[in-house]
Amino acid sequence: ITMCLISSAEENISQKQVKGFIIWESNRTGQWELYRANLDGSDFRQLTELAKIYPLPYTEYLRTRVSPDGKMILFGYGKQNAPVEVWVMPSRGGEPKKLTTGNPLNWSTDGKIIYFVRDSKIWQYELDTGKESIFYDKRVPVDGRNGSTVCDINPNLKSAVFRSEKMNEYFVFDKGETVKTTGGCEPSFTYDGKYMYWVQGPKDFRIWDIEKNTEHQLLGTPDYENWNYTYFPRISRDGRWLVYGASPNQHDHNTSDYEIFIQELKDFQPVGKPIRITNNPKTDRWGDIFVYYDETPPTMPLNVKAEHDGQGVKLSWEPAQDPESDILCYNIYKSTKSGNYQLIVKVEGTNYSDHTTDARTKYQYVVTAVNSAELESPKSKTVTITTRDTKPNSPTNLRVTVRNNQAYIKWEQNPELDIKGYNIYRSNDPDGKYKKVNTKIVTEPNYVDSSVEVEKTYYYYVTAVDKSGQESRRSNVFAKKIMERTKEGLLALYLFDEGKGNIITDDSGVEPPIHLRITDPTKIFWAKDENAIEITGNSMIVSEGNIEKIISNIKGRKELSIEVWLSPSSLNQTGPARIVSMSVDPVQRNFTLGQINDDIAFRLRTTKTDQNGLPELDTQKHILKQSPIHLVATYDGNIKRLYVNGDLYSESQQITGDFSNWNNYPLVIGNELTGDRPWLGKLYLVGIYNRQLNPEEILKNYKAGL
Template identity: 95%
Template sequence: FVFDKDETVKVTGGCEPSFTYDGKYMYWVQGPKDFRIWDIEKNTEHQLLGTPDYENWNYTYFPRISRDGRWIAYGASPNQHDHNTSDYEIFIQELKDFQPVGKPIRITNDPKTDRWGDMFVYYDETPPTMPLNVKAEHDGQGVKLSWEPAQDPESDILCYNIYKSIKSGNYQLITKVESTNYSDHTTDARTKYQYVVTAVNSAELESPKSKPVAITTRDTKPNSPTNLRVTVRNNQAYIKWEQNPELDIKGYNIYRSNDPDGKYKKINAKTITEPDYVDSSVEIEKTYYYYVTAVDKSGQESEQSNIFAKKIMERAKEGLLALYLFDEGKGNIITDDSGVEPPIHLRITDPTKIFWAKDENAIEIIGNSMIVSEGNIEKIINSIKGRKELSIEVWLSPSSLNQTGPARIVSMSTDPLQRNFTLGQINDDIAFRLRTTKTDQNGLPELNTQKHILKQSPIHLVATYDGNIKRLYVNGDLYSESQQITGDFSNWNNYPLVIGNELTGDRPWLGKLYLVGIYNRQLNPEEILKNYKAGL
């Protein structure tokens, strides 16, 4: 039992509970062959170490995690649970994000009972040497810095801190890098800057500052804007790109053509000061090609950005409750673009495991993370309960065809056994689970495509229910339908909307997501085909 101010916050079975040094995790022995770890803030747990089966030393006890979280030591025995007679040996294994890496290493070889492993960190009190031979060169209007690696005989070099000053001595930290070079484009034209660099070791000790290096920037045309992307909302083109880092940027120009090889015309009457624009002068079923340029205060215009093509197509709108287009390009919030109040925005729980795609509207989930709804989900629950129908639409591209569980693509659930609905992946097929008053709490039996429909490329999926039959559509075509199951949604709970995982964190799905939409009615085949033809 774990208590917080006399309130029970965790109940589990096992023995030998311990907390990590930072107090963020608890770990314990679940059984003779299983260690578990609990992320206290996220309230999720996973297996820390299973049966190592290394030289038959396959009963594990007494886990100890080092203060820096990089190692786990434990006792192991071939003779199960006899602390007085078993020949326990001590093993050590590397951890990364609290997952074991490589094979365990036995560090004792004693016929007696070596039982308790212990971990400590040697505290390095000596900072690394300062970086030498720092150089500054022109990089367009920016500055490219380089230096020689710092030296530290006791600890690894963790990173380098880069400081910048306009007035001598007034240095401000601008970034941290792991390499021995960096390009700074947050500069103004014809301005003198001074830089110093320090090294930081794994004990978080910082070296003395390097000798300062000074450089006066040039006045060159801006760099091209990056990561241009376009989405369609309400039959208008919504255009976004990354803001230029240069300090003397005045604004941006947007150019459009009906032909990728034709003549592009500027469509903004005034210079645009923010990195977004709405083009309302478009026509349905026409394809437009866009690029953006940056303009500085001297009137110099950059080369063009990447070109983005977008066909303006109408999509089904009736009954739309939530829509996610993944066009934010950065951050950990995904906005609900349905236009239906109140919006249900999503939050990425671990941004280190999710990348924003460049030059396209997508996110890529590369590790065990999840995207979870914020706030009250009743907008979706109550509307679908009232209509007794629903549709779930997804554009996706799986990173692997070996994902099972099913791996949760889109789910409204609380754990692996309780849900309102789930659209998931089982190898190269799609599974659709839906709970009604005529199914169990897990939404079984599930509907499966069973035709090996997935490839590692974009695919359009729609799952529907009309109050009697579940259906799965792939790229506009009907692939599977269930027998009549009937039932309504009066037994639905206010479970959160979760993308890319189960709420418990143990059903991860990896791949790209381009669009997720939820409707309170069954889309008909014509509407599904129209949405598919609207494209990414």
């Protein structure tokens, strides 16, 4: 992608092809997140979902800095009311990584070291080894000054600039003293270390030539309508571009309508008019800019091959070459008519299997390469292949749940284009004869079997049928016992049968629903061929709102039940590790059901306990194994009880009290909201009731099974 910028007034217009991107922070989602766009405004997207890491809103600056090669970004992040942490991530998006604790400053010129401040000293972090050490062993002079902070380190590593109470101070390491002060705020160095620039006032950026000891205005009142309150300046590595934020005469850096602009520079003077990048009423601030000058696209992929893969097509090719930039991805185009190609997918590797095909159909494919400057290669030579007419692939990920004494059956939709529909088969014996239960072909990947009897176990599988009448082999077999569960008093129910996506639906049937959101899909997965979700890393599942439904139906009452089917991945989890909780941090909760090694802990806040719900009730009988287990925690207004697989295992002394002191804390699964009490394992069911389930009801739910 290229960008044509007008670099002068209407007369003497010159066009320059410039490539690059801008990264900045914005609170448009309610949480400060990082965003990215190309210089021409294309490929505008949110880069991060930091709320998945620490859900409580982070109120400090992220102040991102792009690495010298443009591949990584550095930013500060952390928990609310806790020390700032040093984070990095790929500039095109990906998994953010915490490096250490400290206030990040900048990259070394070769991009191998990150400099940051901790305890008023400047530290360095070596990316290759993970080693951190003190770079400047004296305390930089910010101690005891209100609002003082180190803002940047000179790329020549000879000086730093910090913001003290009412001024910017240029501090030289060898001299151990400040040699220049200026007014204003937000000081930084140019990437060659020869200049320092800052915000002198809301309509005045200044720049200082360090060697010549001269300064001049970098940007005055911008020539862009009324967007003239300017802050957050960053100059590009080549000194030819300025990115900044501007608002319509508003100052507050957290709430004002700042937008991101770029301005071409020549000799650190503006050339032409600024160009607006963002357009959102929320706050966009602290951008950084990276510019490409690579105008040569990659070579086209060679030796593209197409082979049969069942009814689909498997493509492979040799890697493209680009001496100036990395290969970002490959674009695969498909056509059934000569020249009428459609982009079907972008892949990072050098092979791809396309199963979105029809039988006995002639397809043409071409492949292109895209480099990190987002330049696309010429198309490869065309490969042509006619697909076979084979049996469809077996449907995958069959799951069955029971609702209202009916079997709800789901599976993944087949990718083939000639699928006519599906057949569902059932048996009373896993090794017996299976009979088709649908009277006509089922066109959607779900089915409700109402011809079932309570307390009987059924075994199901599904097949796919194509337009030629060919039927696939059977899917996995799923066994399900038809048994109605206790519903009276149910407020929220999660069966984890969605199989995909980031939302877990509330199946209680009680309005309004309290749906849950998976905060990090890279650490929470849908279990294959099971109604379950598996948490494999430090993440959490959090309620999406409507928590008042639980509070309004619980507050003032004296009864509660929490039901869970689970399987822990380890018996060494402590904290207790939070299985399911209504809480805001490790010491403030309504309730928590957690794991301590191979036992269960139950904390419940009433008007007679502390805000942490202590004392807690523990099983203390080594009841957990790394296999599915049914747990129910109850409270009847006097005594807490814990049931395991239908049997009473532990009960408390009399504690009394009601829930009139409960707060609108979110429902959190798999962690504390602060992210520091992770639980790992599988969850099959979570239910919350506004009454005490009696032993007969608990046993009934246990016998209903997973």
